[in-house]
Amino acid sequence: MTVPALGKDLLGLEPLSAEQIRRILDTAEPFKAVSERAIKKVPALRGKTIVNLFFEASTRTRISFEFAEKRLSADTVNITAYGSSVQKGENLVDTARNLEAMRIDMVVIRHESSGAAKFLAERIRSNVINAGDGKHEHPTQALLDLLTIRDTLGKIEGVKVCICGDVLHSRVARSNMWGLRKLGADVAVCGPKTLLPLGLGELGVTVFRRIEDAIQWADVLNVLRLQIERMSAGYIPSLREYNRVFGVSVERLERAPHDLVILHPGPMNRGVEIDSRVADGPHSVILQQVTNGVAVRMAVLYLLAGGQPELAVAAGGAKGADE
Amino acid sequence: MQAAGSRTLLLDARAIARALQHMTAGILELAGGTERLVLVGIQRRGVELAERIGREIARTTDIRVPLGALDITLYRDDLQTVGPRPVIGETRLPNDLDDRVIMIVDDVLYTGRTVRAALDEIADFGRPARIGLAVLIDRGGRELPIQADVVGEQLTVPPGARVDVLLEEVDGRDAVERVNAPGDAAS
Numbered sequence: 001m002t003v004p005a006l007g008k009d010l011l012g013l014e015p016l017s018a019e020q021i022r023r024i025l026d027t028a029e030p031f032k033a034v035s036e037r038a039i040k041k042v043p044a045l046r047g048k049t050i051v052n053l054f055f056e057a058s059t060r061t062r063i064s065f066e067f068a069e070k071r072l073s074a075d076t077v078n079i080t081a082y083g084s085s086v087q088k089g090e091n092l093v094d095t096a097r098n099l100e101a102m103r104i105d106m107v108v109i110r111h112e113s114s115g116a117a118k119f120l121a122e123r124i125r126s127n128v129i130n131a132g133d134g135k136h137e138h139p140t141q142a143l144l145d146l147l148t149i150r151d152t153l154g155k156i157e158g159v160k161v162c163i164c165g166d167v168l169h170s171r172v173a174r175s176n177m178w179g180l181r182k183l184g185a186d187v188a189v190c191g192p193k194t195l196l197p198l199g200l201g202e203l204g205v206t207v208f209r210r211i212e213d214a215i216q217w218a219d220v221l222n223v224l225r226l227q228i229e230r231m232s233a234g235y236i237p238s239l240r241e242y243n244r245v246f247g248v249s250v251e252r253l254e255r256a257p258h259d260l261v262i263l264h265p266g267p268m269n270r271g272v273e274i275d276s277r278v279a280d281g282p283h284s285v286i287l288q289q290v291t292n293g294v295a296v297r298m299a300v301l302y303l304l305a306g307g308q309p310e311l312a313v314a315a316g317g318a319k320g321a322d323e
Numbered sequence: 324m325q326a327a328g329s330r331t332l333l334l335d336a337r338a339i340a341r342a343l344q345h346m347t348a349g350i351l352e353l354a355g356g357t358e359r360l361v362l363v364g365i366q367r368r369g370v371e372l373a374e375r376i377g378r379e380i381a382r383t384t385d386i387r388v389p390l391g392a393l394d395i396t397l398y399r400d401d402l403q404t405v406g407p408r409p410v411i412g413e414t415r416l417p418n419d420l421d422d423r424v425i426m427i428v429d430d431v432l433y434t435g436r437t438v439r440a441a442l443d444e445i446a447d448f449g450r451p452a453r454i455g456l457a458v459l460i461d462r463g464g465r466e467l468p469i470q471a472d473v474v475g476e477q478l479t480v481p482p483g484a485r486v487d488v489l490l491e492e493v494d495g496r497d498a499v500e501r502v503n504a505p506g507d508a509a510s
Contacts, residue, residue: 026410027407027410027411029411030394030396030397030411030412030413030414033413033414034397037447037448038448039447039448041447042397042398042444042447043397043398043443044396044397044398044399044402045402072397302397302407303407305402305407306402306407
């Protein structure tokens, strides 16, 4: 059986084929079960050393990766930009090369610059996983969103997903658009004009100016976090104003022709982009997203750990059915 | 796709049925009856075989023994050499394995590495009173000190050849075939 391997790194969903994305989602299924066991650990990555290299604050993503790594029996080290030699002016590649000299196997990187993960991946032998790079991509977040949509609705193809909020600055939105489009979903965006990138229409993405219209159209709303600093930068007049015009509320959802599935990548600004009654309501899958995040990251780590795509393909036939 | 070698029929449907009957008797003897017995098939064809043995036990004793399925992919020791498996099947085991007699069921016993992985995985789920191993085909060629307790058919197959167990539920027909190494023509 010829299976397209994932390659050395996971830098984004843009370079992946639909088949590769589906393979990650399918591989995540058995890993969900691992987290439900009394002993939440399998030995698949025993002896592998993984460095979580975070140049940007993150709690949820880093913890999710760390659980995924530990549940696969890998050894992990967390490095944050604060208090490390990164502050002393050591550059990204030097940091990574020093880590490699200590014989690591994988790097999970978050960085405020778009392209940082790719830059690193091209310069070190270890597998690199992008945990968010600037405004570029956040592939594992999009993968967990895809998995959650598939779990909830049973499919992704033909599902209408509207990404709401600060699409312009959002790597989550970008990765979601790539992933959703590749798997055949209908994608729309909704937000203030100042927070939507230009040219989306040409890419086949529907643009809604009013949240009411998006709610009428969509099966799924993926409500992005509004970065509070966007207000001081003049993109929106005020948080209250934003909530009044674009906030996802029970009252607005009640006017939809059918129930909508509500996603949010977290952390939420309750009462700004999403009201508490929606976030905690029956159609919110926000906590399932968190659960699925661990499973999806386990799948990615596992698939990359093979490391040698040619071998992986050859092995499908060579080590036959009787072993 | 590897070049197809020539195929030799080793067991037909009738011989498989006979071997399973023989295995069922052996399993019941080893487990001291059905009371504590749990049949655990290894994905993929071990699961089907365990189900068939379960049906055979139900036919003769009217008792349905609990069935489980084990995918040992994440417990393999060859991720480095063969890379990740394309598809990981379901692992489902009865809740309480303590003091049960578990019979691992698989289609072919070869190097013993699959069974080693299965033992590790079962240990993560509980502490059975006893774990036994029942296989349809023992083809020899062990790389670990592991032997089956119940064997349907003992064969001697050289390392280059492959033994394929085909089952109605998965493959549309019942047969055990030897697939010979495709000569020395490197393709």
